[in-house]
Amino acid sequence: MISGPAAVGKWQRAWHGLVKAVREDHAMLHHYDAKYGPDGREDRSSLARDLVSRIGFQMLAACRVMRFCVDAEIPLAPRVASRLIRHTYGSDVHWEAQLEPGIVFVHGMGMAISRSARVQRGAILFQNVTLGVAFDSTSGSTGAPVVQPSVHVGAGSTLVGPITIGARSKVTANCFVRVSVPADSIVEAAAPLVSARRKPGAASEMDNQADMPRIFSERSGDREI
Numbered sequence: 001m002i003s004g005p006a007a008v009g010k011w012q013r014a015w016h017g018l019v020k021a022v023r024e025d026h027a028m029l030h031h032y033d034a035k036y037g038p039d040g041r042e043d044r045s046s047l048a049r050d051l052v053s054r055i056g057f058q059m060l061a062a063c064r065v066m067r068f069c070v071d072a073e074i075p076l077a078p079r080v081a082s083r084l085i086r087h088t089y090g091s092d093v094h095w096e097a098q099l100e101p102g103i104v105f106v107h108g109m110g111m112a113i114s115r116s117a118r119v120q121r122g123a124i125l126f127q128n129v130t131l132g133v134a135f136d137s138t139s140g141s142t143g144a145p146v147v148q149p150s151v152h153v154g155a156g157s158t159l160v161g162p163i164t165i166g167a168r169s170k171v172t173a174n175c176f177v178r179v180s181v182p183a184d185s186i187v188e189a190a191a192p193l194v195s196a197r198r199k200p201g202a203a204s205e206m207d208n209q210a211d212m213p214r215i216f217s218e219r220s221g222d223r224e225i
Helices: 005-036 047-053 055-071 077-089 205-220
Strands: 130-132 134-136 141-143 158-160
Touching: 005 047, 005 055, 047 055, 055 077
Parallel strands: 130 158
Antiparallel strands: 134 141
């Protein structure tokens, strides 16, 4: 562990990086509030207030503190911070994941972000998003996704492998993505199958078909086994 002036300089750089990242995250949060909010709200809550009232922003700030521990080279602190985030928010974010300043976490619960994942400025990640490591049999390489600037990843989506989600693309909710996506794309999951519920007491066509061998046997006089 470095001591003396070198250590002080490292801590100062880590602290400035932390402050810069949190401020840019907060600015981006309000940018998207104005863009997507139901009333296009322009009022900018203070950073301190949003740290208390906006859980996604609060969880992202905790990730920034975890990264501060990495940059300041504080032994074991990043691992401890990672465990605290896991138990507090139900999210597993590796301390070496590259989260650029100026991103947004919405709700922040149930997220899993691997150590080699990279999320670039302007990206929005909703709850229960996974950025996972996987092996790509085509390229023969192992890695995690790169989420480029201004990408939106919807709730419950899973992105795995050494892939790139191109800038300004939108991955809708509950998608499983394991191939790269060009810029300015929309990725949608298949629409759910909707069918009518069977009325109480009404036999379905499958039930009638299941009864046919028994009915035929009774009519023919054969004994069932």
